[in-house]
Amino acid sequence: MYFYPKGLNMDDLVNQCLGKLGNELVSKITTKGKLRVFQPGEAIVKTGQVVRYLPIVLNGAVKIFSEEKTAHFHLYYINPGEPCVFSFAHLFSLEPQSFSALAETESTLILLDVKTAEELFDNHPSFSRMIVAAYQKHYNQLLSTIIGLSSDRLEERILNFLIQKITITRKNPITISQPEIASDMGTSREVVSRLLKKLEENKKIVREGKKIKVL
Numbered sequence: 001m002y003f004y005p006k007g008l009n010m011d012d013l014v015n016q017c018l019g020k021l022g023n024e025l026v027s028k029i030t031t032k033g034k035l036r037v038f039q040p041g042e043a044i045v046k047t048g049q050v051v052r053y054l055p056i057v058l059n060g061a062v063k064i065f066s067e068e069k070t071a072h073f074h075l076y077y078i079n080p081g082e083p084c085v086f087s088f089a090h091l092f093s094l095e096p097q098s099f100s101a102l103a104e105t106e107s108t109l110i111l112l113d114v115k116t117a118e119e120l121f122d123n124h125p126s127f128s129r130m131i132v133a134a135y136q137k138h139y140n141q142l143l144s145t146i147i148g149l150s151s152d153r154l155e156e157r158i159l160n161f162l163i164q165k166i167t168i169t170r171k172n173p174i175t176i177s178q179p180e181i182a183s184d185m186g187t188s189r190e191v192v193s194r195l196l197k198k199l200e201e202n203k204k205i206v207r208e209g210k211k212i213k214v215l
Helices: 010-021 023-032 085-090 114-123 125-150 154-169 178-185 189-201
Strands: 034-038 043-045 053-059 062-068 071-078 100-103 107-113 205-208 211-214
Touching (some): 023 107, 053 114, 071 125, 071 154, 085 125, 114 125, 178 189, 189 205
Antiparallel strands (some): 062 100, 205 211
16 A cells, blocks of 8 residues: 555545535645545454544545454445445444455545544535545445345345445456355355355356356
């Protein structure tokens, strides 16, 4: 990871992604934020870490997950123009993070320190609305996940998960193993194998080795 990548215009990138917030706010974010690039699979936040910055995704995608022993239970993705609301929730305390975040693809983030995030939230309604909108969106996603867990809709969750991966990576087929899917879905490889077979029989996907194509 590194600051201010060569050939990347920070002003243009922030304006392109966050221009709807208004020129004054975008200028403050650009001036006070630190630009950082994360490579695919690189950790942005780790469970147990005390985070003193608010990440906002400018491009790429960030995967949010809960670590339970050896499993990485997938919660949701953060897309360009969205802040990490879990980080915001812990930003004004010294409590360690209860989740992890990693770059799903090469991702550019702007990091705002505690003082800056607090000042923007208190004094700029468009910034506070962005935070609240992200809370609402990811709350709904988490609620959908809980409903899926309680109503035995794992087959549907796996299909939606694959569609999300395709959308983010812009690749179809995608390369992903059954253990990877099992870890993200919080289930066993055997269950994933059975449900992938069912999806294939229903002509929802096609498999070839570790590659899966959604039809």
